[in-house]
Amino acid sequence: xxxxxxxxxxxxxxxxxxxxxxxxxxxxxxxxxxxxxxxxxxxxxxxxxxxxxxxxxxxxxxxxxxxxxxxxxxxxxxxxxxxxxxxxxxxxxxxxxxxxxxxxxxxxxxxxxxxxxxxxxxxxxxxxxxxxxxxxxxxxxxxxxxxxxxxxxxxxxxxxxxxxxxxxxxxxxxxxxxxxxxxxxxxxxxxxxxxxxxxxxxxxxxxxxxxxxxxxxxxxxxxxxxxxxxxxxxxxxxxxxxxxxxxxxxxxxxxxxxxxxxxxxxxxxxxxxxxxxxxxxxxxxxxxxxxxxxxxxxxxxxxxxxxxxxxxxxxxxxxxxxxxxxxxxx
Ligand SMILES: NC(=O)c1ccc[n+]([C@@H]2O[C@H](COP(=O)([O-])OP(=O)(O)OC[C@H]3O[C@@H](n4cnc5c(N)ncnc54)[C@H](OP(=O)(O)O)[C@@H]3O)[C@@H](O)[C@H]2O)c1
Numbered sequence: 001x002x003x004x005x006x007x008x009x010x011x012x013x014x015x016x017x018x019x020x021x022x023x024x025x026x027x028x029x030x031x032x033x034x035x036x037x038x039x040x041x042x043x044x045x046x047x048x049x050x051x052x053x054x055x056x057x058x059x060x061x062x063x064x065x066x067x068x069x070x071x072x073x074x075x076x077x078x079x080x081x082x083x084x085x086x087x088x089x090x091x092x093x094x095x096x097x098x099x100x101x102x103x104x105x106x107x108x109x110x111x112x113x114x115x116x117x118x119x120x121x122x123x124x125x126x127x128x129x130x131x132x133x134x135x136x137x138x139x140x141x142x143x144x145x146x147x148x149x150x151x152x153x154x155x156x157x158x159x160x161x162x163x164x165x166x167x168x169x170x171x172x173x174x175x176x177x178x179x180x181x182x183x184x185x186x187x188x189x190x191x192x193x194x195x196x197x198x199x200x201x202x203x204x205x206x207x208x209x210x211x212x213x214x215x216x217x218x219x220x221x222x223x224x225x226x227x228x229x230x231x232x233x234x235x236x237x238x239x240x241x242x243x244x245x246x247x248x249x250x251x252x253x254x255x256x257x258x259x260x261x262x263x264x265x266x267x268x269x270x271x272x273x274x275x276x277x278x279x280x281x282x283x284x285x286x287x288x289x290x291x292x293x294x295x296x297x298x299x300x301x302x303x304x305x306x307x308x309x310x311x312x313x314x315x316x317x318x319x320x321x322x323x324x325x326x327x328x329x330x
Contacts, residue, residue, distance in 0.1 A: 008041030010060060016045040017068075018240040020191060020233035026066075027232025028175075030220030033065065035175055042066060088287035089208055094119040096160040098145045098193055099167030101130035103260030104212065104253075104279075108164060109138050111283035121158050124167065146188040151196035155204070162208035163201060167193050168230070170261055175225045183226040190230040194237045202246070208290050211238055211250040215274065218252045249290050256282050 011029050016022040026043050033040040042065030046052040052069035059067050059074050066077035091112050099105050100122025112120050113135045120138045124130055127142025143150045145167050167189050171182045194211055201209065216224045217231025231252070238250035255262035255269045257276035262269065269276070277285075 006039070009036075009039055010041035010044060012044045012046060012056075014046050014049070016236065018236055018243055020195075020236040020240070023236035024187070024191075024229040024233040027217040027220075027228035027230070028225045030066075030218075030232075031216075031222060031225035031228045032175055034220050034222040035225075040065070044069065047071070083292070086288065087291055088284075089290035090287075091115045091117040091162055091208070093117065093161035094121065094158050095162045095164060096121045096123065096154065096158055096197075097164045097166060098123045098197070099165070099189075099212070100124060101126065101140060102166060103258060104256055104282075105166050106131060106133060107256070107279040107283055108166065108286070109133060110135055111286070113137050115287065117162075119158070121154070121160070123154060145193035145196060148192075148196045148199070151193070152200045155197070155200040159204065160201070160206070161204075162206055162210070163197050164208075164210045164212070165190075165194050165197055165234075166212040168212070168227075168261065170224070170227055172223045172227065174223055178226055183229065186226040187230045187233065191233045191237070194234055198237060198241060198246075206247055209238075209241060209246065209248045210286070210290055211235075211248070213238075213250045213252045215252050215254045215269075251286065251289055253277075253282070 009032070011025050013019075013022040013025050016026055022045070026045075029040075029043045033042075041060070044056065044059055045068040047068075047070050051072050055069050055072065055074050059069070062074075064074075064076040068075045068077070095112050095117045097105055097108060097112070097120060100109055100120075101124040105122055105124075109120050109122055110133075118137050120135070122131075122133070122138060122140045123143045123145060124140075125142065125144050128140045129142075131140060133140065141154070143154055145151050145165075169186060169189050171186050173182065197209070211234045213234045214227065214231040215221070216228045217233075217235060221228060235250040235252065238248035241248035254274045255276040257278050262276070
């Protein structure tokens, strides 16, 4: 006989800062929080089970719903401002752009060309069938970046100086309507694509490895749990690379004005206080954020993944401390 459980749901992860699968739970959890606030408890990330577990009862009975426990101290998630490098990143040589035929990809391609990239390779499944761009240095090629061999081949053929991973798909639905297949499909383009690009380029001296993540992953967006999970996982891949000394930045974009994935959500975002960003502003931010690659950055309303770079601050009530998780990715 089915029983109704009305206890709040808490999700506990381990090492979510740099583990894409654990981090995906944070992206998904933030959407559950929006869709089912009555049932939502929160998210807790542990680093060291034995030391951290004794703090759980206090966190579970506290007021914070996104907490990382590190070294026996609980840190609450906070959004803080970050500064961006005014110089920014100056692209040069060859830049490989996945999802480059999409709405954002075409703005990015024009910006890359204007900034000095000599060869801009735009990849998507439809390739040249999707777009014709009369921009110097632009080549459009067909390829499915969920396929590892395809990504390996593209990297070998073009030897990029920088990678921008902007490929993605949507399959929106409330959490109760999602299926494993719907989650897997959305995760594949973003997360498998990023993993394949990471693996295929490790031997190259890249000057930028840029992942197009989303506000949905770091703040939440009702009806987009699969997309939020995928974007949160992207943020962890960037963290993972940086922890290994490799370049990476994951940019949690708010909506760009004009066409693109956020088109249908524009009004909802606007009501939520997130105004669409002009593409010219966005690409300028792209350069600055990437130039500032050792810091976490975000645009539009700003976002922040969980608690890797937590900077504890005094908290009003023990044991949870407020932590600056910065304005998003580094
Ligand atoms: N638009 C926004 O305001 C906004 C806001 C936040 C984040 N973002 C992120 O920015 C990125 C670009 O967004 P957009 O608005 O430009 O989206 P879009 O117009 O829908 O473009 C998506 C691109 O990804 C390609 N793609 C999808 N699956 C692929 C695969 N398996 N292999 C290769 N290419 C694939 C698509 O081409 P094919 O279908 O031909 O493969 C298309 O070129 C996305 O990652 C999105 O999550 C966008």
